[in-house]
Amino acid sequence: MDFLYVKALHIIFVVTWFAGLFYIVRLFIYHAEAEKKAAPAKEILQTQYKLMSKRLWYIITWPSAILASFFAIWMLWKNPIYLEMPWMHVKLAFVLALYFYHFSCHRIFKQLQNDEIKYTAFKLRIWNEVATIILFAIVFLVTLKSAINWVWGVVGIILFGTLMMMSIKLYKKIRAKKSWDKLEEKIIKENEKQESL
Numbered sequence: 716m717d718f719l720y721v722k723a724l725h726i727i728f729v730v731t732w733f734a735g736l737f738y739i740v741r742l743f744i745y746h747a748e749a750e751k752k753a754a755p756a757k758e759i760l761q762t763q764y765k766l767m768s769k770r771l772w773y774i775i776t777w778p779s780a781i782l783a784s785f786f787a788i789w790m791l792w793k794n795p796i797y798l799e800m801p802w803m804h805v806k807l808a809f810v811l812a813l814y815f816y817h818f819s820c821h822r823i824f825k826q827l828q829n830d831e832i833k834y835t836a837f838k839l840r841i842w843n844e845v846a847t848i849i850l851f852a853i854v855f856l857v858t859l860k861s862a863i864n865w866v867w868g869v870v871g872i873i874l875f876g877t878l879m880m881m882s883i884k885l886y887k888k889i890r891a892k893k894s895w896d897k898l899e900e901k902i903i904k905e906n907e908k909q910e911s912l
Contacts, residue, residue, distance in 0.1 A: 718793050725786035728779045733850055735776025739820055740843040742768045746827050747836040756903055765828055772824055780817055806856045813849050837887065844879045848872050 742764050749760035787810075790797070797803045826833055834842070851872045 718790065721786050721789050721793065725783060725790060728783035728786060731775060732779035732783050733846060735771055735779055736817065736820060736846045737843070739768060739771055739776060739824065740839060740846070742771065743820075743823055743827060743834075744836045744839045744843070747832055747834060747839055750832050753903075761830075768824060768827065772821075776817075780814075800860070802856050802860050806853055809849055809852045809856065813846075813853075816845055816849065837883070840883050841880065844876060844883075847879070848876050851875065 746761055746764040746768070749757055749764065751757075752760060823834065823839075855871075
């Protein structure tokens with residue numbers, strides 16, 4: 716029975732780990748977009764995004780990654796038979812990819828904390844989908860428990876990734892067409908005028 720408790724805890728921390736990874740990149744996107752804003756909005760927004768990112772990264776995302784890994788190792792220790800299964804080898808390869816993704820996000824996090832903006836919001840939106848692809852791959856592998864069927868899953872993931880890229884480009888065009896950023900700037904300027912009166 717204790718194996719099921721360990722498994723449940725592993726799943727919980729995997730969920731919170733992915734939640735942290737999904738949200739941290741959204742904060743990176745907002746931080747990069749704030750770079751184009753006029754002062755004082757730029758400084759206010761970037762300061763807030765730095766604080767939010769720091770709390771999310773160190774209070775939720777890192778602890779979740781560590782605890783998910785701890786409970787995963789505990790499960791493998793209690794059931795080493797898993798390590799003989801081909802699907803588990805593929806899953807562990809995707810988990811390794813997830814760690815690379817996590818450490819890459821940590822590098823971006825550190826850059827933004829030091830006011831180094833090296834990526835555009837568009838590139839970060841694409842980067843945000845990498846975690847989604849890894850999540851799909853891992854869930855399909857664990858559910859199907861097949862090292863062969865995962866190939867079809869990966870083909871589906873690639874198609875899904877292509878669809879996501881097209882969606883991101885469409886979203887960018889719609890956003891530019893509707894001039895959401897210009898509307899936001901207009902509201903900020905109106906508020907500044909009212910405050911100066």
